[in-house]
Amino acid sequence: MSQRKALKDLILAHKGQFFSVDFIKQDGTLRTIKRAQIGYKKGHDGDNTVSHLEQYVTVVEVGEADNSSGSYPGKPKFRNINVMSIKRLAIGGKVIYAGN
Secondary structure (H helix, E strand, C coil): CCCHHHHHHHHCCCCCCCEEEEEEEECCCCCEECCCCCCCCCCCCCCCCHHHHCCCCEEECCCCCCCCCCCCCCEEEEEEEEEHEEEEEECCCCCECCCC
């Protein structure tokens, strides 16, 4: 099993739990998602154009907590992550750094 497949399986196995991930976007810039989650479906009414591609995983990005109320303002944002471009994954109390 490749390291990238193992990363995707690890993300999918933690359905409902929050994690953070650093990855390289398609335009070559680094993106950090601090609060991501798998399995959240509410509000997803658009088409997922990459759901059939094995190297992608769709996550929900949740905004930062509002310190005064403890709530998470804003709508959840659905993001497609190419597991081939993951650089760092913090999930289940572990931090994993992926090679090139």
